[in-house]
Amino acid sequence: MTTNRNRCKQPRRRTTTVVTALLGAALLGFTATPMPVSANEATLPLGDSDLVETRSSETLAQGVTLTRIVRGTEPAPIDQIGDTPRGPWVVNVLTIDPTQSKGHLAATYGPDLAGVEKTTDLVREADALVGVNASFFTFTASAEYPGDPVGLGIYGGRLLSEPTGDAAEADLVLDAKNHKVLMGQLRWTGSVRNAQTKISLPLEYINHPPVVPDPCTDLPDPTQCADSGDTVRFTPEFAASTPSGPGVEVVLDSKGCVVRTTTTRGTTLAQDQTSLQATGREAADLLAVAQGCVKHSSSLQDEAGKKIPLRPGTFAVNGRYRLVKDGQIVAPSGSDSFFDRHPRTIAGTTLDGKIVLVTIDGRQTTSVGTTMTETASVAAALGMHDAVNLDGGGSTTMSVEGSLVNQPSGNEERPVGDALVYIDRTFDDR
Template sequence: MPRRLIAGLAALSLLATAAPAPANADSVSSRLPTASFPLGQSGAVTQKQKAVAAGIDLFTVVHGKPTDGYTVSLLIKGKDYGTQAEAEAAAETARGAGFEAGVQQFTRPGVADYPEGSGYTARIGLWTLKERSKAEKVVKQLKDANIKAKVDYLGDDGLQTTGPWNLRVLTVDPRAFRGSYHASIGANVAKRETPSSMAKRVGAIAAVNGGFFNIHTAKNLRGEPVGISVVDGRLLSEAVVGRSALILKGRTARITEVKSTTTATSSDGEKSTINGVNRMAGPDELVLYTEEYGAKTPADDGAEAVLDDKGQVLELRPAGGKVPRGTRVLHGTGIMADWVWSHAWEKWSLKVTTKVTDLRTGKGIPLTPETSIIGGGVGLVRNGHERITAKADGHANVNMILRRHPRTMAGVTKSGKLILATVDGRKPGVTVGASMVEAAQLMLWLGARQAINLDGGGSSAMVVKGKVVNHPSDGAERGVGDALLILP
């Protein structure tokens, strides 16, 4: 058995280490660094470059070699880790069934807004990359003994690895590029769509998947962005206060944290906060549905006011109906249904005002027709330094911080160049993906002064001139909630 594989499990408590990311001379539009790759063992990077259009370059970056193999992890309350007592109990159960199980501690690194933590895994055996079938046989034997387990590839752990890594990097220099950046929700908010389909519809030069979408709502509504979405100046999904976002206008891009505020003011002067935009309503909420929603409003015993583009109430109706073209529907539940019945009489007006605020500057972001905003999954880099905001962005856990996954990242250099990168993963022996810390290190290596993580996993996709140029981990491109498009 390779020494690296044995050392990999024995050193399970060690964090992944990487060379310090060198300051890049902001030259990403013409070249990438060729040495000092920040992950794995030191050595030269294999790199190919292709000119896509004026100011746009596509790079393929490959580094590292496979030395990790497989183990079997015992499941603890459905997860592959738990407390020390839980891991010891799981291992003891497996030993009682005749299996040689051990317990290892691992360390989840601390990030900017979430402290370091520890966890424990109970595992059985070590096998090389070519011996997965042996690990699968053990999982079957454990199942026969009523013990839940799974095969784990050690390269996914987020600890020390030699890779390999396979990246696609798209760089856009606004000094030479003459097009513009846009966000797209595809056909509508409710429906998921592939980035290549969104790109084809408008003739985009390139595209990447956008932010996370809601997989915990009704199946026909799962295109709904989780967090802010602004398309051509229209707020289509409200912000989660303080989470990271990518602001696009013309051929400029910047990263900050945002909040959004939407209010309704009736003809009688009564004012109320609108809690959400284009999503399912909770108890005692006002939710605004725009014509981009693409589905009927929920029939939840609430009340609705159908508004024209000037805010005049065209119809006051029970909840559950279409959003006619050129209208918006204000939907109230519980006590807010009473508010709608009382303050949205037909032929009255409801003035709906929306404001998006940059929390770094405290200033409003003008929602012009040229403005788009995509919500990021996690902040990675701020002012040229690693700053991972896992807790603020809703991803403070072992799976998202420590484990390696396919990732899509966006960054901006000091001079305003846009960097879009995908790192493929979940392909043992081919490419291992990246942890959050590794994602930040990669973006620093590429020269980003500001950077965020977008949606990842099977959603990670980069499209250039109609072709998916990375290798999505699902085996095919996945439908997503929104995408970033680069238009000519």
């Protein structure tokens, strides 16, 4: 995605109103003027029913509202964060009404896909009004490529990371031009085919370092490896250079014709080039197919098998687990720590088409976080008809005009792989 880092921004006019369910939240450093709760507004289904809940709403732009909810007034004992019914909880809710707003929602990443950058920086660089962290990403599993999305990633109509096929993956697809949102588990297939021989080879990944089978590491000729390997397509957006190591790499020009072939991996791609890497026994298969010119095929489908069109206004990020589907809570329960109380980031839509982005602070005495079940209940209580759980934990961040809105759980804001940002102007697909 192209961003303008030097664009001057006009100050935005904001309007603040406050609604409180009960009095006070001063111990959390949050003050608000008490006002009666409207008859149709319910408190969050978190903890004991007698907890103090305070809400403060701020209009960031036409059709864009930020609401801060604080439930509970007493800081939690540090040894009770994981199970206390007294909270407290701090929840930030961004609501975008496409029928009133002038802007659009998009997904963006830093200088390259494989790197990481803070959400606050991503918001500034996109000249966005507000943003939240988005996809699950490689993080500490790869020191060299920490920002590599673990699942679907589409930016400005370019499919730069494929869905994993994991049953837990729940993807969020945006149509920035028409303000439409799709959620679900997407499926992808890809292949390359020789233009003359018609021989084809399936692709395992897009912009993801291929797996090198152990027996291949000691062979002088990686094409002789008998074990299986991967075939991966790389684009210039991935990193300054493609992953290096044993295997083969074929660089293609914009027409799919071979520019160069090497029997080791790792190269720098020009903006109009792509490459194919293969390891294990697939290295020999790639060498046989990638001669002359090849045609790349890619198909992305939704849960119903309908093809997802990739237009300039298409953006997508990956999450883990649907929280709400067609108005019903569908979040699973689990026994591992992922399902325990953590900071959470949620994306969802209401029945009347509003888009909602939420952060729930956690792992702190001032906000304990939510389990997966509690997260789904919050999404439903906030009126979401459909919702997905985005990356959370130390990644959970909301930023307005490059300034932090929430309190990340670590000592400082964590760099992330990508972010969802609201840009307060009409999407231009030219």
